[in-house]
Amino acid sequence: MDSNSSTFSWLLLLLVIVPILPLLPLLFTKYQKRRARPAKLPPGPRKLPVIGNLHQLRKLPHRDLWLLSKMYGPLIYLQLGHVPTLIVSSAAMAREVMKSNDLDLCTRPPLVSFKKLSYSYSDVAFVPYGEYWREMKKICIVELFSTKRVQSFAYIREEEVAEMMRSIARSSSCCRSINLSEMLVSLTNNIICKAAFGKSFEGGSKHEQMEFHRAIREAGAMLGGFFIEDFLPLMGWMDVLIGLRGRLERCFLKLDAFYERVIDEHLRCDGAKLDREDFVHVLLQVQKESSLTKDQMKGILMNILIGGTDTSSTSVVWAMAELLRNPKTMAKAQDEVRTIVGRKGKVDEKDLHQLQYLKSIIKETLRLHPPAPLLIPRESMRQCSIGGYEVAPKTRFYINAFAIGRDPMSWENPEEFFPERFMGSSIDYKGQDFKLVPFGAGRRSCPGMLFGTVTIELTLANLLYSFNWELPAGLVKENMDMNEAFGIIVHKESALQVVPVAGPAPWLSGGETLFQD
Template sequence: MTSQFFLMLVVITSTSFVFMLFIKLQEKTRVRAKRLPPGPWKLPVLGNLHQLNGDSPHVSLQHLSNDYGPLMFLQLGSVPTLVISSADVAREIFRTHDLIFSGRPRSYAAKKFSYNFNNISLAPYGEHWRAVRKIVIMEILSSKRVQSFQAVRYEEVMLMLQFIAQSLTKPIDLSRLTLLLSNNIVCRVAFGQKSDSGEYNGRSRFDELLHQAQALLGKSSMADFLPWMGWLNMFNGVKASIEKTFREIDNFFDEEIQHHLDPRRPKPEHEDLVDVLLQIHRDADATLNFKQIKGVLMDIFVAGTDTSSATLVWTMAELIRNPSVMRRAQNEVRGVVKGKEAVEESDLSELMYLKMVVKEALRLHPPAPLLVPRETTEDCRIGEYEIPSGTRVLINAKAIATDPEYWEHPFEFRPERFLNSSIDFKGQNYELIPFGVGRRACPGINFAIPLIELALASLLYSFDWELPPGMRIEDFDMEEAPGITMHKKTLLFLMATAYTST
């Protein structure tokens, strides 16, 4: 009897709340209907949630934008949402309203994994964010600091090539190898050593935890769109999964910080990023606490491993589907590096076609096709439309980079399109923004690109590549996996043959 009464109470309370929410949303819609950008018809309570494909929301949004325009308004549950799908709209907004569009929405997973928004990527815009971002750009991701880790990148790429050379009789799992490469480099750069199993024939527990964290951050729950349903996370396993994964990662970070604080620790030959962050923590003029240090470390791992690996996999997948492009890229690399044992970073500046290959891969396969969501901090006007404060903003970087208004044959892999073109991916050309734009653009671009270019050039220099026996290019799967980072859904297995220069 008690359980039935409790169930009835929950149903009545929920129904009443839904009804009041519906009335409130209807009133808000009527008030603003004439001023908001166009968008599709909305269902009560759910709004436009039913029109999004959970696995590929950027595809759903692109289809909707084709009907309603490049500046589109959606109601995702109780969250007003603006979708930007063209370079022209992005240019207008971020040249004049970048500051207003620099907020960040809050979700349960984001709050937990950012140490209560004590990081860069997910922290709300404000004094704290500016202070931490300045530290990271000046001390962690400066050109000088990135250059100082050149030997680490070279050594880890060589280890990956050695593993491939020992595995030539069977298909090579490039999805796993490139992820291990990224993780090993980031671990050595951050902690001075690899995680507990950084060998290329295994995968560490820390790697698994990062993969889980990235999946949880990229997975939307109903509570993110209907906050009053947050209690569901206690029963559907979401809260438990987030808490468990966070606790294990937090323990890992704590152990590394305590190891670096141990006075018995031998003085390292080169300081790692934890050394740098702890030194800033000790500085009387700095206010970097341990939560902020761990928040920065979470940013470095979540943003610095998956994205580089995914870009390498998509690039190799496109090259295997376009043999003439691969041959041209290989001929360039082998012509520049001829006579050396391996590619060196000093060679990269001469590999102009390879740079176009990477640029084209980032155009077709931006690591985060919707970038990191933003939120408006004030009311503002865009053309004839009024955008309310607190509106979530999704920038469809994939739709922008495949807009036929700017790109000829937009869905074809054609690196040559960048010949005699000044378009780059550093945030100044709105047609190509895989790393974002404005104040909230990804600050890790200087860290990611040297790794991607060195690894790609090395794979092309040392080996010839082909599909496994029995597989045809026509049957090659290019489906995208769901998640905050756009991975290839099926693992990339290729056959390698050692290249011998003559």
């Protein structure tokens, strides 16, 4: 939700609430009676009647919660409307939630946007914990995101990255700036669509393709947006009044039409011999051997499309932005990739395991700019103990990966972009070390992590190998806009405009030029 619509929503909320404040305590009594308050709650700020602490979450909740953690500690209690909520902001507390008490805290809260876009919880990311989730998780891990399956899509990633490099090379010959953010969204979307659907999005004009990209980003904004019904159920009608329900419905219908078309196309050519299978073919094969429905397929495809496109492109944008602000780090990374890859002309996936400094840059980017800074919220299924406090069932949990990555108890100079901190370190983002949890941990960690990270590595490696990079004339690194735009995926608010330097690559001899058509 943008700042103007957010401000309007809050003004309208106040205009409606103020006249009926005397009646609200009576209306919400039943919710208070249902919940047995634990004897001792974690610390947290004082709350207002009815809305609790909702007023303290503004445009960028992960930053607001990070600031509150500095005041109240790594485990904070908030009352968000009628929802008791715990905010986790340290590695120690994250370990308790996602490891020690993972089984008690691994379900999802029933949020409006989750339900709609997941086809009433027919997916794997937003579905409540239970037997159905176990079945969907098994399909994702065994059939869709196994190491062998991810490696089988290497040709797609390499072809699409090479095409983007050729496009940049054409622009670099004119020495003009390019919108790298837009190019990266298009790249990752094409990779995901080819892997999932067998082809990139064919929307005709560039404008229509960007409209499709915007629909994906709109879905991310809806999934991370503020719906009043999620916190004040008796006032859910306000979501309709301010237009949020309509926005969600339009977003759903646009993406649903795309899924429907792709699945129908695959069904029409079901008997055709395929050189390579995509995700839809795999799901249709699974359907023949199980009771998988079309809505369940669409729910999984939604997870892949929304989660895979924005997370990868956003991470590469943040990495390039940080490198432009730290030229010595960029030069060191370029020296590594150019030395290891040599005169081959491009970086292949088989080269990636040697690029240790590049991997450290990506870890440092994910530490400072986790794609989903609050992860996907969890909900307690039964009473348990976290940090010495008793937690009641139906308590909502937000793990603030943004705050964990900036915790001075875990990181020296946490605000500094310093990839060297990971050189020679065993710290990784795969869910075993709770200082770095951009993809979550435990049962609800992201099953598509391998697919996403290899896309990030291959793209960033080729950008650094193939070109030198400058900021547009008149822009200095100290004045770069690093503001964030909030959604379930937090991307850079302004597009990253950069100038790729053309000409023979300095590490090649004989005037050889990369990515010639």
